[in-house]
Amino acid sequence: MAMMAKQLPVKMTTMTFDINAVFAQAINRGLTSYKNQLFTTPEQADKLKPKHAAILKSIEESFRYPHLHVEAVQLFLDLFPIFERWGYWAECIYISETALDLALPVATQVYLYANLGHMHHLNRNFDDSLRCLNRALQIAEKHQLETVLGLIHHRFMNTYIGQEDHLTAKNHGLQALAYLAGPPSKTLAAAYDSLGRTFMDLKDLPMAEKYFWDALSLWDNLKDYTHMARSYLNLGSFYFGQRKLVEAQKCYESSLAALGNLSNIVDELRARIGLGIVYHTNGDFEKAVAIFREGANRLESELGEKVGWYSIRGSLLHNLGNSQLALGEPQQAILNLYKARTIWHQANNQLEMANTVGTIAEAYQAEEEWETAVTTYTEALILLANYPNHPWAIKLTQDFSKARKTCADHLDSLDSFEE
Numbered sequence: 311m312a313m314m315a316k317q318l319p320v321k322m323t324t325m326t327f328d329i330n331a332v333f334a335q336a337i338n339r340g341l342t343s344y345k346n347q348l349f350t351t352p353e354q355a356d357k358l359k360p361k362h363a364a365i366l367k368s369i370e371e372s373f374r375y376p377h378l379h380v381e382a383v384q385l386f387l388d389l390f391p392i393f394e395r396w397g398y399w400a401e402c403i404y405i406s407e408t409a410l411d412l413a414l415p416v417a418t419q420v421y422l423y424a425n426l427g428h429m430h431h432l433n434r435n436f437d438d439s440l441r442c443l444n445r446a447l448q449i450a451e452k453h454q455l456e457t458v459l460g461l462i463h464h465r466f467m468n469t470y471i472g473q474e475d476h477l478t479a480k481n482h483g484l485q486a487l488a489y490l491a492g493p494p495s496k497t498l499a500a501a502y503d504s505l506g507r508t509f510m511d512l513k514d515l516p517m518a519e520k521y522f523w524d525a526l527s528l529w530d531n532l533k534d535y536t537h538m539a540r541s542y543l544n545l546g547s548f549y550f551g552q553r554k555l556v557e558a559q560k561c562y563e564s565s566l567a568a569l570g571n572l573s574n575i576v577d578e579l580r581a582r583i584g585l586g587i588v589y590h591t592n593g594d595f596e597k598a599v600a601i602f603r604e605g606a607n608r609l610e611s612e613l614g615e616k617v618g619w620y621s622i623r624g625s626l627l628h629n630l631g632n633s634q635l636a637l638g639e640p641q642q643a644i645l646n647l648y649k650a651r652t653i654w655h656q657a658n659n660q661l662e663m664a665n666t667v668g669t670i671a672e673a674y675q676a677e678e679e680w681e682t683a684v685t686t687y688t689e690a691l692i693l694l695a696n697y698p699n700h701p702w703a704i705k706l707t708q709d710f711s712k713a714r715k716t717c718a719d720h721l722d723s724l725d726s727f728e729e
Contacts, residue, residue, distance in 0.1 A: 338378060340368050341385055348389055352536070355392050356573040362398050365389070366405055379412045387421055395536050395574045399432045400618055417458070420450045424462050431469045434621070434657065439469045460489030464501045471504065476511045483508055496537065499528035503541045510548050518548055539568040539577050546584050550591075559588045575612055579605050579622050586629055595637040602630035606646075620657035624650050628666050631673075640673040647673065661703060664693035668710045675713060680721040687714035 344365050348355045358365065372382035386405060393402055406426040410419065427442035446462050449455075463486035470479035483505045490498040506521035522545040529538035546561030562584040569578055582605045590598040606626040613619060631647035634640075647670045654663035671686035687710050694710070697703035 337368055337372050337375070338381075341372060341378075341382060344368070344389075345385055348392060352392075352395075352572050356396075359396050359573055362393065362396060362401070366401060370405055370408065373408060373412060376413070379414060380418065383409050383412065383414060383418055383422065387418075387425060390425060391536075394432070395572070395577075397574075397576045397612075397619070399429050403429050403433070416449060416453050417455055420446050420453075420455055420458050420462075423449070424458065424465055427465050427469065431465070431472055433618070434472065436469055436473050439472075440466075443469065456489065460486045460501070461497050463489065464497055464504060467501070467504050467508065471507055471511070474511070476508055479508045480505070480512065494528055494531060496532060496534060499525050499532065499534070499537065499541075502528065503537070503544060506541075506548070507544055510544075510551070515548075515552070519545075522548060535568045535570065536572060536574055536577070539565040539574070539581070542568060543577065543580050543584065546581075550584070550588065553591075555588050555591060559585065562588065575609070576619075576622060579609060579626065583622075583625055583629060586633070590629070590633050590636065595633050598633040599630065599637055602626055602633060606630055620653055620659070624653035624657065624659070624662060624666070627653060628662070628669065631666075632669055635669065635673050635676065640676045644670060644673045660693050661697055661700065664690045664697075664703070665706060667693065668706060668713075671710070671717075672713065675717055678720075680717045680724065683717040684714055684721060687711075687717065 344358065347358055369382050369386050372378040386402075386409065390399075390402060393399060403426065406422055406429065410422055410426070414422070423442045423446035427439045427446065430436070430439035430442060443462060443465050446458075446465075450458050450462060463482045466482040467479045467486060470476075470482060483501060486501045487498075487505075490501060502521045502525035506518045506525060509515075509518035509521060522541060525541045526538060526545070529535070529541060542561045542565035546558045546565065549555075549561060550558040562581045565581040565584075566578065569581070582601050586598045586601040586605070589595075589601065606623075609619065609623060609626060627646050627650035631643040631645075631650060634646065635643035647666055650666045651663055651670065654660075654666055667686060668690035671683050671690060674683035674686055690710050691707060691714070694703045694707045
């Protein structure tokens with residue numbers, strides 16, 4: 311009987327499975343897919359607006375994998391203008407702050423700080439904006455990154471416009487132009503537009519108008535209709551300030567035409583607010599109420615329970631109430647004006663709140679509620695006392711003081727009659 315050969319034990323081999331690599335590849339494929347869709351046409355990009363949170367989540371998850379950092383952050387920087395157009399800049403702040411903790415090339419860090427400064431400016435957090443922009447400037451100057459200095463000074467200009475420091479804004483704007491001399495660029499067009507706003511605030515109207523038209527011409531050449539719409543908005547404000555109502559209305563209508571079907575609710579509502587104010591000034595209060603009410607309803611449906619967008623919200627509600635008051639609907643006006651007052655309080659914008667509170671007092675005055683009107687005018691004047699040198703505050707103080715005296719005189723005559 312033949313002997314059976316002795317069987318040797320079989321050594322099992324196992325395949326290693328790198329789950330992190332699989333996740334990283336999946337995230338990278340997702341980012342590539344988003345990139346291919348977002349950077350085709352604006353209309354195609356807008357189809358992804360409902361997925362904006364998922365896009366940001368994918369970018370954030372990519373930060374867990376060092377080999378994806380540079381590409382993911384660059385994608386984030388590139389797509390931010392789309393998120394800004396959609397009105398989602400506040401949701402990008404956390405992503406920017408997280409990205410700054412990564413090991414990134416110096417130039418990328420500078421653009422992140424400059425972009426984060428812009429986001430804070432849009433959110434009206436001007437101190438945080440200046441902090442980020444100063445950091446961007448320090449790094450850029452240290453490493454001699456002159457190509458980004460024009461952008462940084464332009465961002466500074468916008469933030470100082472927000473702070474109403476017009477001379478400092480002008481200085482940064484002129485520095486931006488010096489660095490941007492050369493081929494036409496979107497940053498140059500944006501600098502022209504911001505300089506238009508700055509010279510308008512400085513009462514140099516010929517220079518303001520020139521820069522606005524320079525911006526519009528360049529936006530047209532660059533085929534950037536989103537920013538063209540914004541420049542038309544600013545030019546509309548320029549003409550309205552001179553009571554050139556026909557020209558202002560044309561600019562607001564041109565802004566809406568430039569936007570077309572693009573998803574840009576912020577600029578669309580700003581254009582509609584401008585049109586509503588023109589209608590109100592022309593005495594067409596019904597049309598003004600209709601456009602303000604439509605805008606307020608549209609914004610609430612867009613935002614739901616979200617906070618923010620204080621300037622747009624407050625402006626819509628205030629102007630709606632003001633036009634309702636002019637239309638002879640003081641009770642409806644009071645409801646919307648109190649909503650606006652709450653928005654201004656949340657935004658810590660006491661000057662706008664004073665204007666709204668004074669308008670509430672006007673509504674009480676229209677209802678001949680003299681005592682409440684006097685108390686409400688007094689509240690507005692207390693707020694205005696914080697702005698002793700502000701031209702608009704000075705005018706409001708004069709108007710509200712005169713109106714309060716009128717109401718107080720009525721109240722005194724009633725007291726005398728009762729005696």
